[in-house]
Amino acid sequence: MSGVSFLRRVSLHGFRGSLSRSKSNEPQPEMDQPPSQQPLVLPKTQTVLLLHAARQPYDLTEDYPVPELRDDHEVLVRTRAIGLNPVDWKAPELGGDIVHQRQSSRLKVLVISTDYRDLRKSTYQHYVVGLDYNTVRLPPTLSYEEGSTLGVAFVAAALSLGVCMGLDFSSILDGPDLYTLLRQLPSDVFAADIRDECLNSTRSHERAQSGDWLAVWGGSSTSANLTIQLARLAGLRTIAVADTAKHGLRLTHHRSVRPDLLVDSHDPARAVAVIRANTNAKGGGRLRFAIDTRGKESAGWLAQALSGDSVQHGKDSATTGAPPSPPGTPDESSAANSDDGSESSSSLTSSAHLIGLTGLPKERVTECVVYHTVPIKLFHEVPAVGRALVEWLERLLARGLVLPPDIIDVERGLGSVNQGLDRMRRGEISGGKLVVRVD
Ligand SMILES: NC(=O)c1ccc[n+]([C@@H]2O[C@H](COP(=O)([O-])OP(=O)(O)OC[C@H]3O[C@@H](n4cnc5c(N)ncnc54)[C@H](OP(=O)(O)O)[C@@H]3O)[C@@H](O)[C@H]2O)c1
Numbered sequence: 411m412s413g414v415s416f417l418r419r420v421s422l423h424g425f426r427g428s429l430s431r432s433k434s435n436e437p438q439p440e441m442d443q444p445p446s447q448q449p450l451v452l453p454k455t456q457t458v459l460l461l462h463a464a465r466q467p468y469d470l471t472e473d474y475p476v477p478e479l480r481d482d483h484e485v486l487v488r489t490r491a492i493g494l495n496p497v498d499w500k501a502p503e504l505g506g507d508i509v510h511q512r513q514s515s516r517l518k519v520l521v522i523s524t525d526y527r528d529l530r531k532s533t534y535q536h537y538v539v540g541l542d543y544n545t546v547r548l549p550p551t552l553s554y555e556e557g558s559t560l561g562v563a564f565v566a567a568a569l570s571l572g573v574c575m576g577l578d579f580s581s582i583l584d585g586p587d588l589y590t591l592l593r594q595l596p597s598d599v600f601a602a603d604i605r606d607e608c609l610n611s612t613r614s615h616e617r618a619q620s621g622d623w624l625a626v627w628g629g630s631s632t633s634a635n636l637t638i639q640l641a642r643l644a645g646l647r648t649i650a651v652a653d654t655a656k657h658g659l660r661l662t663h664h665r666s667v668r669p670d671l672l673v674d675s676h677d678p679a680r681a682v683a684v685i686r687a688n689t690n691a692k693g694g695g696r697l698r699f700a701i702d703t704r705g706k707e708s709a710g711w712l713a714q715a716l717s718g719d720s721v722q723h724g725k726d727s728a729t730t731g732a733p734p735s736p737p738g739t740p741d742e743s744s745a746a747n748s749d750d751g752s753e754s755s756s757s758l759t760s761s762a763h764l765i766g767l768t769g770l771p772k773e774r775v776t777e778c779v780v781y782h783t784v785p786i787k788l789f790h791e792v793p794a795v796g797r798a799l800v801e802w803l804e805r806l807l808a809r810g811l812v813l814p815p816d817i818i819d820v821e822r823g824l825g826s827v828n829q830g831l832d833r834m835r836r837g838e839i840s841g842g843k844l845v846v847r848v849d
Contacts (some may be wrong), residue, residue, distance in 0.1 A: 422637045452486075454477060459534035459824055467828040468534060471728070476537045477530035483793070485545055487521050487538050491820075492846045493558035494830050494839075505548060505557035506538070518554065520546040522561030522800075525790040534827060536848065543796035544789060545626040549808045556814040559638060559843040565789045565817070567636040569800050570646070570765045573608060574782040575624075575699050576617030582643045583805040586798035589617060599792050604785035616760045618699055620645030623689045627651040627712050628703030629661060629669065630841045633767055635815045637701055638667045643811060647694070649685055649707075651675045659842055660782055668814045678711045685715040706769035716762035729751055816842030 456476050459468035479486055484705070505520050521540035523531045530539040535591040548557045571577040572588035579585025592600075592608050597676055600608050618624070624641050626634045629650025638648050650661060650669035653676065671688055673681045683793050689697040700716050702709035765782040774781075788795045806812040818839050821830045823846070 413490040414834055456536040457824060458532075458536070459827055468831075470825050474535065477535075477539045479539060483542050485519075485540050485542055487519060487534070487540050487545070488741060489536055489538055489848045490554035491558040492533050492829070492848060493561070493829070494834060494844045494846060495562065505554035517552075518548045518557075520548055520557040520561050522546065522565055522789070524562065524611065524786050534630060534824060536824075541790060541796065543793045543800060544809070546803050549804075551810075552807060552814065554821060555817055555845045555847065558631065558811070558845055559814045559817060563632040563636040564640075564785060565799060565813070566633050566767060566784050567640050568802075569781075569786060569788060570637060570701055570767070571624075571628060571640055573620065573785060573788070574611060574765045575763055576612045576614070576652050577619075577641075577644050577646070578617070579640070579644060579802065583802065583809060583811065585802045585806075586795075588798070589614075591794065595792065595794060600785075601787060601791060604787060607782060607785045608788065611780060612756075612763060613648055613761075615758050616669075616698070616763070618644075618646065621647065621695070622699060623647045623649060623695060623697045625651065625689075625697055625712060625715060626669075626686055626703065627650040627675070627700070627708040629672070629675075630657040631703040632843060633703045634701075635667050637703075637814070637834045638669060639812050642666070646699075647671075647686070649673060649697075651681050651685075660841060675708070678708065681846050682711055684717045686718065690718075696762075698760060699765075700763070701765045701767065702769075703767045706766065706771050709764060709766045709774070710771035713764050713771055713779050713781075716779045717776040718762075817845055818842040819844055820845045822849075 434593045453476060457470065457472050458474040460474075461468055484733060489506045505518070506709060508677070519540070521533075521538060521543050523533055523538075523540070523849055524544070525531050525541075531541075532538070536633045546557075546561065548554075553583070568579070568586075569588070572586065573592065576589040578587040578589065580587045587613070587730045597605060597609065624637075624646045625646065626637055628634055629638070629652030633653075634650060638650060641648050648669040649671040650667075651673045652658075652661060654661075654672060654674040655676075658672060658674075661670055671685075673684045675681055685697060689695065696718060699717055700712040702712050759778075761780045762777055762781060763780050765784060767784060770781045770783070789799065803812070818841070819833075821827070821844065827846055830846055836842060
Protein backbone atom coordinates (compact mmCIF):
# COMPACT_ATOMS: atom_id res chain seq x y z
CA MET A 411 0.00 0.00 0.00
CA SER A 412 2.79 2.40 0.86
CA GLY A 413 4.38 1.57 -2.51
CA VAL A 414 1.28 2.83 -4.26
CA SER A 415 1.32 6.05 -2.25
CA PHE A 416 4.98 6.58 -3.04
CA LEU A 417 4.46 6.07 -6.75
CA ARG A 418 1.52 8.38 -6.70
CA ARG A 419 3.39 11.11 -4.89
CA VAL A 420 6.38 10.92 -7.20
CA SER A 421 4.17 10.84 -10.26
CA LEU A 422 2.19 13.81 -9.17
CA HIS A 423 5.19 15.91 -8.48
CA GLY A 424 7.38 14.55 -11.22
CA PHE A 425 5.96 16.76 -13.91
CA ARG A 426 5.77 20.07 -12.19
CA GLY A 427 7.85 22.83 -13.65
CA SER A 428 8.40 24.48 -16.98
CA LEU A 429 7.51 22.85 -20.24
CA SER A 430 9.96 22.05 -23.01
CA ARG A 431 10.58 19.44 -25.70
CA SER A 432 13.31 16.80 -25.89
CA LYS A 433 14.35 14.43 -28.68
CA SER A 434 13.86 11.37 -26.54
CA ASN A 435 11.00 9.09 -27.48
CA GLU A 436 10.66 7.71 -23.97
CA PRO A 437 8.67 9.19 -21.13
CA GLN A 438 11.04 11.05 -18.86
CA PRO A 439 12.13 9.25 -15.69
CA GLU A 440 10.64 10.45 -12.47
CA MET A 441 13.11 11.85 -9.97
CA ASP A 442 12.58 12.44 -6.34
CA GLN A 443 13.18 16.17 -6.45
CA PRO A 444 11.15 19.02 -5.11
CA PRO A 445 8.42 19.55 -7.69
CA SER A 446 9.00 23.24 -8.23
CA GLN A 447 12.67 22.69 -9.17
CA GLN A 448 12.16 19.91 -11.69
CA PRO A 449 11.72 21.04 -15.29
CA LEU A 450 9.02 19.27 -17.25
CA VAL A 451 10.41 17.82 -20.48
CA LEU A 452 7.88 16.42 -22.89
CA PRO A 453 9.16 14.03 -25.54
CA LYS A 454 8.25 14.56 -29.20
CA THR A 455 7.37 10.93 -29.70
CA GLN A 456 5.97 8.15 -27.59
CA THR A 457 5.00 4.47 -27.58
CA VAL A 458 1.40 3.65 -28.47
CA LEU A 459 -0.80 0.69 -29.29
CA LEU A 460 -2.24 0.74 -32.81
CA LEU A 461 -5.09 -1.35 -34.15
CA HIS A 462 -4.50 -1.99 -37.85
CA ALA A 463 -7.60 -4.07 -38.53
CA ALA A 464 -10.66 -5.41 -36.75
CA ARG A 465 -10.13 -8.61 -34.74
CA GLN A 466 -6.34 -8.15 -34.81
CA PRO A 467 -4.23 -7.71 -31.67
CA TYR A 468 -2.95 -4.23 -30.90
CA ASP A 469 0.49 -3.45 -32.28
CA LEU A 470 3.03 -1.85 -29.92
CA THR A 471 4.45 1.04 -31.95
CA GLU A 472 7.32 3.37 -31.04
CA ASP A 473 8.16 6.84 -32.37
CA TYR A 474 4.52 7.85 -32.63
CA PRO A 475 3.97 11.61 -32.23
CA VAL A 476 2.87 12.95 -28.88
CA PRO A 477 -0.51 14.58 -29.60
CA GLU A 478 -0.76 18.37 -29.88
CA LEU A 479 -3.33 20.45 -28.05
CA ARG A 480 -5.75 22.36 -30.27
CA ASP A 481 -7.73 24.60 -27.97
CA ASP A 482 -8.12 25.87 -24.43
CA HIS A 483 -10.39 23.03 -23.39
CA GLU A 484 -7.76 20.40 -24.09
CA VAL A 485 -5.22 19.08 -21.60
CA LEU A 486 -2.34 16.67 -22.15
CA VAL A 487 -2.29 13.82 -19.68
CA ARG A 488 0.55 11.39 -18.91
CA THR A 489 -1.10 7.98 -18.68
CA ARG A 490 -0.47 6.02 -15.47
CA ALA A 491 -3.21 3.38 -15.37
CA ILE A 492 -5.84 2.23 -17.86
CA GLY A 493 -9.07 0.49 -16.96
CA LEU A 494 -9.94 -2.06 -19.65
CA ASN A 495 -13.54 -2.46 -20.76
CA PRO A 496 -14.80 -5.95 -21.60
CA VAL A 497 -16.79 -5.94 -24.75
CA ASP A 498 -16.39 -2.46 -26.03
CA TRP A 499 -12.77 -1.49 -25.58
CA LYS A 500 -13.32 1.50 -27.81
CA ALA A 501 -13.93 3.43 -24.63
CA PRO A 502 -11.18 2.63 -22.18
CA GLU A 503 -10.41 5.12 -19.48
CA LEU A 504 -7.31 6.16 -17.67
CA GLY A 505 -5.84 7.82 -14.65
CA GLY A 506 -2.80 10.02 -15.12
CA ASP A 507 -1.23 13.41 -14.59
CA ILE A 508 -2.04 16.58 -16.47
CA VAL A 509 1.28 17.64 -17.95
CA HIS A 510 0.23 20.39 -20.32
CA GLN A 511 -2.64 22.79 -20.45
CA ARG A 512 -2.98 26.47 -21.26
CA GLN A 513 -3.49 27.45 -17.66
CA SER A 514 -0.70 25.57 -16.01
CA SER A 515 -1.41 23.07 -13.25
CA ARG A 516 -0.24 19.58 -12.36
CA LEU A 517 -2.99 17.29 -11.23
CA LYS A 518 -3.70 13.63 -10.78
CA VAL A 519 -6.73 13.03 -12.93
CA LEU A 520 -9.14 10.57 -14.45
CA VAL A 521 -9.72 11.14 -18.17
CA ILE A 522 -13.04 9.74 -19.35
CA SER A 523 -12.97 9.25 -23.08
CA THR A 524 -16.28 8.69 -24.83
CA ASP A 525 -15.12 10.23 -28.12
CA TYR A 526 -13.95 7.38 -30.38
CA ARG A 527 -13.25 9.51 -33.43
CA ASP A 528 -10.28 11.55 -32.27
CA LEU A 529 -7.12 9.41 -32.16
CA ARG A 530 -5.38 11.99 -29.97
CA LYS A 531 -7.84 10.94 -27.25
CA SER A 532 -7.25 7.19 -27.62
CA THR A 533 -6.15 5.76 -24.32
CA TYR A 534 -3.47 3.28 -25.37
CA GLN A 535 -0.62 5.77 -25.46
CA HIS A 536 1.69 7.41 -22.94
CA TYR A 537 0.36 10.91 -23.62
CA VAL A 538 -3.32 11.46 -24.20
CA VAL A 539 -5.42 14.51 -24.97
CA GLY A 540 -8.39 14.98 -22.66
CA LEU A 541 -11.09 17.63 -22.59
CA ASP A 542 -11.07 19.65 -19.40
CA TYR A 543 -14.81 19.10 -19.03
CA ASN A 544 -14.25 15.32 -19.32
CA THR A 545 -11.32 15.23 -16.88
CA VAL A 546 -11.86 14.53 -13.20
CA ARG A 547 -9.47 15.60 -10.43
CA LEU A 548 -8.80 12.56 -8.26
CA PRO A 549 -8.61 12.98 -4.49
CA PRO A 550 -5.31 11.95 -2.86
CA THR A 551 -7.04 8.97 -1.31
CA LEU A 552 -7.53 7.31 -4.71
CA SER A 553 -4.78 5.62 -6.71
CA TYR A 554 -4.45 5.94 -10.47
CA GLU A 555 -5.60 2.34 -10.75
CA GLU A 556 -8.74 2.99 -8.72
CA GLY A 557 -9.43 6.15 -10.68
CA SER A 558 -9.17 4.32 -13.98
CA THR A 559 -11.97 1.90 -13.08
CA LEU A 560 -14.96 4.12 -12.80
CA GLY A 561 -15.27 6.85 -15.43
CA VAL A 562 -17.27 5.44 -18.35
CA ALA A 563 -19.45 3.45 -15.96
CA PHE A 564 -20.15 6.60 -13.95
CA VAL A 565 -21.11 8.55 -17.07
CA ALA A 566 -23.33 5.75 -18.37
CA ALA A 567 -24.97 5.43 -14.95
CA ALA A 568 -25.50 9.16 -14.46
CA LEU A 569 -26.95 9.66 -17.97
CA SER A 570 -29.19 6.59 -17.69
CA LEU A 571 -30.57 7.74 -14.36
CA GLY A 572 -30.53 11.49 -14.94
CA VAL A 573 -31.49 11.77 -18.62
CA CYS A 574 -33.40 8.60 -19.51
CA MET A 575 -35.14 8.31 -16.13
CA GLY A 576 -35.17 11.99 -15.19
CA LEU A 577 -33.71 11.44 -11.72
CA ASP A 578 -32.69 14.69 -10.05
CA PHE A 579 -29.29 14.57 -8.29
CA SER A 580 -29.40 18.07 -6.87
CA SER A 581 -29.93 16.89 -3.29
CA ILE A 582 -26.69 14.85 -3.41
CA LEU A 583 -23.76 17.24 -2.98
CA ASP A 584 -25.45 19.69 -5.32
CA GLY A 585 -25.42 17.26 -8.22
CA PRO A 586 -26.94 18.04 -11.62
CA ASP A 587 -30.60 17.97 -12.48
CA LEU A 588 -29.86 16.79 -16.01
CA TYR A 589 -33.52 16.59 -17.03
CA THR A 590 -33.95 20.32 -16.38
CA LEU A 591 -30.48 21.27 -17.61
CA LEU A 592 -31.05 19.69 -21.04
CA ARG A 593 -34.30 21.58 -21.50
CA GLN A 594 -32.55 24.87 -20.81
CA LEU A 595 -30.05 24.33 -23.63
CA PRO A 596 -30.73 25.23 -27.29
CA SER A 597 -32.05 22.07 -28.95
CA ASP A 598 -29.41 22.28 -31.69
CA VAL A 599 -26.64 21.38 -29.21
CA PHE A 600 -27.93 17.81 -29.34
CA ALA A 601 -26.88 15.58 -32.22
CA ALA A 602 -29.91 14.54 -34.27
CA ASP A 603 -29.60 10.89 -33.25
CA ILE A 604 -29.87 11.61 -29.51
CA ARG A 605 -32.18 14.66 -29.47
CA ASP A 606 -35.35 12.65 -28.95
CA GLU A 607 -33.80 10.57 -26.21
CA CYS A 608 -32.57 13.73 -24.47
CA LEU A 609 -35.74 15.79 -24.71
CA ASN A 610 -38.77 13.62 -25.45
CA SER A 611 -38.30 10.14 -24.08
CA THR A 612 -39.58 10.67 -20.54
CA ARG A 613 -42.47 12.91 -19.60
CA SER A 614 -42.09 15.17 -16.60
CA HIS A 615 -44.67 13.35 -14.45
CA GLU A 616 -42.81 10.09 -15.09
CA ARG A 617 -39.46 11.20 -13.70
CA ALA A 618 -37.90 8.78 -11.25
CA GLN A 619 -38.10 9.81 -7.62
CA SER A 620 -36.86 8.68 -4.26
CA GLY A 621 -38.66 5.48 -3.28
CA ASP A 622 -39.10 4.21 -6.85
CA TRP A 623 -37.83 0.74 -7.70
CA LEU A 624 -35.00 0.22 -10.19
CA ALA A 625 -34.05 -3.23 -11.49
CA VAL A 626 -30.56 -3.75 -12.93
CA TRP A 627 -29.85 -6.92 -14.90
CA GLY A 628 -26.17 -7.85 -14.97
CA GLY A 629 -25.75 -6.75 -11.36
CA SER A 630 -22.10 -7.86 -11.27
CA SER A 631 -20.96 -5.35 -13.91
CA THR A 632 -19.07 -2.15 -13.35
CA SER A 633 -21.92 -0.18 -14.91
CA ALA A 634 -24.37 -1.81 -12.51
CA ASN A 635 -22.03 -1.00 -9.63
CA LEU A 636 -22.01 2.74 -10.40
CA THR A 637 -25.72 2.73 -11.28
CA ILE A 638 -26.67 1.17 -7.97
CA GLN A 639 -24.38 3.49 -6.02
CA LEU A 640 -25.96 6.60 -7.58
CA ALA A 641 -29.49 5.20 -7.39
CA ARG A 642 -29.08 4.40 -3.70
CA LEU A 643 -27.76 7.90 -2.99
CA ALA A 644 -30.88 9.31 -4.65
CA GLY A 645 -33.15 7.12 -2.54
CA LEU A 646 -34.23 4.60 -5.16
CA ARG A 647 -34.88 1.02 -4.11
CA THR A 648 -32.65 -1.27 -6.09
CA ILE A 649 -32.94 -4.79 -7.44
CA ALA A 650 -29.82 -6.46 -8.81
CA VAL A 651 -30.18 -9.52 -11.03
CA ALA A 652 -26.93 -11.49 -11.09
CA ASP A 653 -25.42 -14.95 -10.81
CA THR A 654 -25.79 -15.30 -7.06
CA ALA A 655 -23.51 -18.36 -6.96
CA LYS A 656 -20.71 -16.11 -8.21
CA HIS A 657 -21.58 -12.74 -6.77
CA GLY A 658 -24.17 -13.26 -4.03
CA LEU A 659 -22.00 -12.92 -0.96
CA ARG A 660 -20.00 -10.00 -2.31
CA LEU A 661 -23.06 -8.02 -3.42
CA THR A 662 -25.09 -8.60 -0.28
CA HIS A 663 -22.21 -7.51 1.95
CA HIS A 664 -20.96 -4.60 -0.13
CA ARG A 665 -21.13 -1.24 1.63
CA SER A 666 -22.14 0.85 -1.39
CA VAL A 667 -23.67 -1.55 -3.94
CA ARG A 668 -25.73 -3.80 -1.70
CA PRO A 669 -29.13 -3.91 -3.42
CA ASP A 670 -32.45 -3.95 -1.60
CA LEU A 671 -33.23 -7.17 -3.42
CA LEU A 672 -30.75 -9.59 -5.01
CA VAL A 673 -32.27 -11.95 -7.58
CA ASP A 674 -30.54 -14.94 -9.13
CA SER A 675 -30.28 -14.74 -12.92
CA HIS A 676 -29.93 -18.50 -13.51
CA ASP A 677 -33.64 -18.97 -14.33
CA PRO A 678 -34.71 -15.71 -15.99
CA ALA A 679 -38.44 -16.47 -15.94
CA ARG A 680 -38.23 -17.14 -12.24
CA ALA A 681 -36.20 -13.93 -11.81
CA VAL A 682 -38.99 -11.96 -13.51
CA ALA A 683 -41.56 -13.62 -11.24
CA VAL A 684 -39.49 -12.72 -8.15
CA ILE A 685 -39.17 -9.09 -9.29
CA ARG A 686 -42.89 -8.83 -9.98
CA ALA A 687 -43.84 -10.41 -6.68
CA ASN A 688 -41.71 -7.93 -4.77
CA THR A 689 -42.70 -4.80 -6.64
CA ASN A 690 -46.45 -5.12 -6.83
CA ALA A 691 -48.71 -3.02 -4.64
CA LYS A 692 -48.10 -5.41 -1.77
CA GLY A 693 -44.34 -5.16 -2.25
CA GLY A 694 -44.45 -1.39 -2.06
CA GLY A 695 -45.19 -0.18 -5.58
CA ARG A 696 -44.90 -1.01 -9.24
CA LEU A 697 -41.56 -1.36 -11.00
CA ARG A 698 -41.22 1.44 -13.59
CA PHE A 699 -37.48 1.55 -14.25
CA ALA A 700 -34.96 -1.03 -15.38
CA ILE A 701 -31.44 -0.97 -16.78
CA ASP A 702 -29.84 -3.85 -18.61
CA THR A 703 -26.05 -4.20 -18.84
CA ARG A 704 -25.84 -7.64 -20.53
CA GLY A 705 -27.63 -7.73 -23.88
CA LYS A 706 -30.93 -7.81 -25.69
CA GLU A 707 -32.02 -11.17 -24.27
CA SER A 708 -31.84 -10.10 -20.64
CA ALA A 709 -33.25 -6.71 -21.66
CA GLY A 710 -36.25 -8.67 -22.96
CA TRP A 711 -36.71 -10.30 -19.57
CA LEU A 712 -36.59 -6.89 -17.94
CA ALA A 713 -39.25 -5.66 -20.34
CA GLN A 714 -41.41 -8.54 -19.10
CA ALA A 715 -40.76 -7.53 -15.51
CA LEU A 716 -41.71 -3.93 -16.31
CA SER A 717 -44.88 -4.91 -18.10
CA GLY A 718 -46.33 -6.13 -14.80
CA ASP A 719 -49.68 -7.80 -15.07
CA SER A 720 -50.47 -6.52 -18.51
CA VAL A 721 -48.63 -9.22 -20.42
CA GLN A 722 -50.06 -11.98 -18.29
CA HIS A 723 -53.54 -10.71 -19.01
CA GLY A 724 -52.87 -10.14 -22.69
CA LYS A 725 -54.05 -6.55 -22.58
CA ASP A 726 -51.22 -5.09 -24.63
CA SER A 727 -49.96 -5.48 -28.13
CA ALA A 728 -47.21 -7.90 -27.25
CA THR A 729 -46.07 -8.45 -30.80
CA THR A 730 -46.37 -5.14 -32.55
CA GLY A 731 -43.02 -5.59 -34.27
CA ALA A 732 -42.45 -1.89 -33.88
CA PRO A 733 -38.86 -0.67 -33.72
CA PRO A 734 -37.72 -0.64 -30.14
CA SER A 735 -36.19 2.78 -29.64
CA PRO A 736 -36.97 5.50 -29.00
CA PRO A 737 -40.78 5.73 -28.90
CA GLY A 738 -40.73 8.49 -26.36
CA THR A 739 -43.24 10.87 -27.90
CA PRO A 740 -45.73 12.03 -25.32
CA ASP A 741 -49.10 10.39 -25.66
CA GLU A 742 -51.57 13.16 -26.41
CA SER A 743 -54.44 11.27 -24.88
CA SER A 744 -52.68 10.97 -21.58
CA ALA A 745 -50.46 14.02 -21.27
CA ALA A 746 -51.44 17.64 -21.56
CA ASN A 747 -48.65 20.16 -21.38
CA SER A 748 -49.37 23.40 -19.58
CA ASP A 749 -47.87 26.76 -20.56
CA ASP A 750 -44.82 26.29 -18.35
CA GLY A 751 -44.03 22.95 -19.94
CA SER A 752 -45.22 20.88 -17.01
CA GLU A 753 -47.99 18.40 -17.47
CA SER A 754 -51.37 18.44 -15.81
CA SER A 755 -51.66 15.49 -13.48
CA SER A 756 -55.25 14.62 -14.40
CA SER A 757 -55.63 11.38 -16.33
CA LEU A 758 -51.88 10.96 -16.86
CA THR A 759 -50.58 7.47 -17.29
CA SER A 760 -46.99 6.62 -16.50
CA SER A 761 -44.97 4.48 -18.87
CA ALA A 762 -42.28 2.16 -17.63
CA HIS A 763 -38.72 2.78 -18.87
CA LEU A 764 -36.13 0.26 -20.00
CA ILE A 765 -32.56 1.36 -20.69
CA GLY A 766 -30.32 -0.98 -22.66
CA LEU A 767 -26.57 -0.42 -22.35
CA THR A 768 -25.74 -3.25 -24.71
CA GLY A 769 -28.93 -3.84 -26.66
CA LEU A 770 -32.69 -3.84 -26.49
CA PRO A 771 -35.26 -6.49 -27.39
CA LYS A 772 -36.20 -6.60 -31.07
CA GLU A 773 -39.88 -6.58 -30.34
CA ARG A 774 -42.00 -4.53 -28.01
CA VAL A 775 -43.44 -6.56 -25.15
CA THR A 776 -45.99 -3.88 -24.47
CA GLU A 777 -46.64 -0.30 -25.52
CA CYS A 778 -46.35 0.70 -21.87
CA VAL A 779 -42.59 0.18 -21.79
CA VAL A 780 -40.48 2.93 -23.38
CA TYR A 781 -37.09 1.76 -24.65
CA HIS A 782 -34.03 3.96 -24.17
CA THR A 783 -30.43 3.96 -25.34
CA VAL A 784 -27.90 5.96 -23.32
CA PRO A 785 -27.01 9.24 -25.09
CA ILE A 786 -23.37 8.78 -24.09
CA LYS A 787 -22.03 11.36 -26.55
CA LEU A 788 -23.73 14.10 -24.54
CA PHE A 789 -20.74 13.82 -22.23
CA HIS A 790 -18.15 15.01 -24.75
CA GLU A 791 -20.38 16.88 -27.20
CA VAL A 792 -22.20 19.12 -24.73
CA PRO A 793 -19.70 20.81 -22.39
CA ALA A 794 -22.39 21.88 -19.91
CA VAL A 795 -23.26 18.22 -19.37
CA GLY A 796 -19.64 17.01 -19.26
CA ARG A 797 -18.69 19.71 -16.79
CA ALA A 798 -21.70 19.12 -14.53
CA LEU A 799 -20.93 15.41 -14.32
CA VAL A 800 -17.19 15.83 -13.83
CA GLU A 801 -17.53 18.42 -11.08
CA TRP A 802 -20.12 16.31 -9.31
CA LEU A 803 -17.95 13.19 -9.53
CA GLU A 804 -15.06 15.15 -8.01
CA ARG A 805 -17.24 16.05 -5.03
CA LEU A 806 -18.60 12.50 -4.71
CA LEU A 807 -15.10 11.01 -4.73
CA ALA A 808 -13.67 13.61 -2.38
CA ARG A 809 -16.42 12.89 0.15
CA GLY A 810 -16.23 9.13 -0.38
CA LEU A 811 -19.87 8.95 -1.45
CA VAL A 812 -18.92 7.02 -4.58
CA LEU A 813 -16.37 4.23 -4.36
CA PRO A 814 -14.43 2.69 -7.23
CA PRO A 815 -15.31 -0.85 -8.29
CA ASP A 816 -13.06 -3.71 -7.19
CA ILE A 817 -9.82 -4.22 -9.09
CA ILE A 818 -9.53 -7.88 -10.07
CA ASP A 819 -5.94 -7.69 -11.28
CA VAL A 820 -3.29 -5.27 -12.55
CA GLU A 821 -1.23 -5.91 -15.71
CA ARG A 822 2.02 -4.01 -16.33
CA GLY A 823 2.90 -1.99 -19.42
CA LEU A 824 1.13 -1.07 -22.64
CA GLY A 825 2.44 -4.31 -24.14
CA SER A 826 0.23 -6.31 -21.76
CA VAL A 827 -3.03 -4.82 -23.05
CA ASN A 828 -3.56 -7.63 -25.62
CA GLN A 829 -3.04 -10.22 -22.92
CA GLY A 830 -5.48 -8.37 -20.67
CA LEU A 831 -8.14 -8.23 -23.37
CA ASP A 832 -7.67 -11.97 -23.99
CA ARG A 833 -8.23 -12.63 -20.30
CA MET A 834 -11.47 -10.68 -20.53
CA ARG A 835 -12.55 -12.59 -23.64
CA ARG A 836 -12.00 -15.82 -21.72
CA GLY A 837 -14.34 -14.53 -18.99
CA GLU A 838 -11.61 -14.41 -16.33
CA ILE A 839 -12.51 -10.88 -15.23
CA SER A 840 -15.81 -10.83 -13.40
CA GLY A 841 -17.27 -8.55 -10.77
CA GLY A 842 -14.66 -5.82 -11.20
CA LYS A 843 -12.02 -4.31 -13.42
CA LEU A 844 -8.76 -5.34 -15.00
CA VAL A 845 -6.32 -2.45 -14.95
CA VAL A 846 -3.10 -1.92 -16.90
CA ARG A 847 -0.44 0.08 -15.10
CA VAL A 848 1.56 2.18 -17.59
CA ASP A 849 4.92 3.47 -16.37
N1 LIG B 1 -24.09 2.26 -24.17
C1 LIG B 1 -23.16 2.78 -23.41
O1 LIG B 1 -22.97 3.98 -23.40
C2 LIG B 1 -22.34 1.90 -22.52
C3 LIG B 1 -21.57 2.45 -21.49
C4 LIG B 1 -20.87 1.60 -20.65
C5 LIG B 1 -20.92 0.22 -20.87
N2 LIG B 1 -21.64 -0.26 -21.91
C6 LIG B 1 -21.72 -1.71 -22.16
O2 LIG B 1 -22.29 -2.31 -21.01
C7 LIG B 1 -21.77 -3.64 -20.86
C8 LIG B 1 -21.23 -3.79 -19.44
O3 LIG B 1 -20.06 -2.99 -19.33
P1 LIG B 1 -19.25 -2.96 -17.96
O4 LIG B 1 -18.05 -2.14 -18.18
O5 LIG B 1 -20.18 -2.61 -16.88
O6 LIG B 1 -18.87 -4.52 -17.83
P2 LIG B 1 -17.83 -5.28 -16.86
O7 LIG B 1 -17.96 -4.75 -15.51
O8 LIG B 1 -16.46 -5.31 -17.35
O9 LIG B 1 -18.36 -6.80 -17.02
C9 LIG B 1 -19.69 -7.12 -16.91
C10 LIG B 1 -19.88 -8.59 -16.60
O10 LIG B 1 -19.84 -9.38 -17.80
C11 LIG B 1 -19.50 -10.72 -17.44
N3 LIG B 1 -18.40 -11.14 -18.30
C12 LIG B 1 -17.07 -10.97 -18.12
N4 LIG B 1 -16.38 -11.51 -19.15
C13 LIG B 1 -17.29 -12.00 -20.00
C14 LIG B 1 -17.21 -12.67 -21.25
N5 LIG B 1 -16.05 -12.93 -21.83
N6 LIG B 1 -18.37 -13.03 -21.84
C15 LIG B 1 -19.55 -12.77 -21.28
N7 LIG B 1 -19.70 -12.14 -20.08
C16 LIG B 1 -18.58 -11.77 -19.47
C17 LIG B 1 -19.15 -10.71 -15.97
O11 LIG B 1 -20.32 -11.05 -15.24
P3 LIG B 1 -20.62 -12.51 -14.65
O12 LIG B 1 -19.39 -12.99 -13.97
O13 LIG B 1 -21.73 -12.27 -13.69
O14 LIG B 1 -21.02 -13.36 -15.81
C18 LIG B 1 -18.85 -9.26 -15.71
O15 LIG B 1 -19.03 -8.91 -14.37
C19 LIG B 1 -20.71 -3.81 -21.95
O16 LIG B 1 -21.30 -4.47 -23.04
C20 LIG B 1 -20.36 -2.38 -22.34
O17 LIG B 1 -19.90 -2.28 -23.66
C21 LIG B 1 -22.35 0.53 -22.73
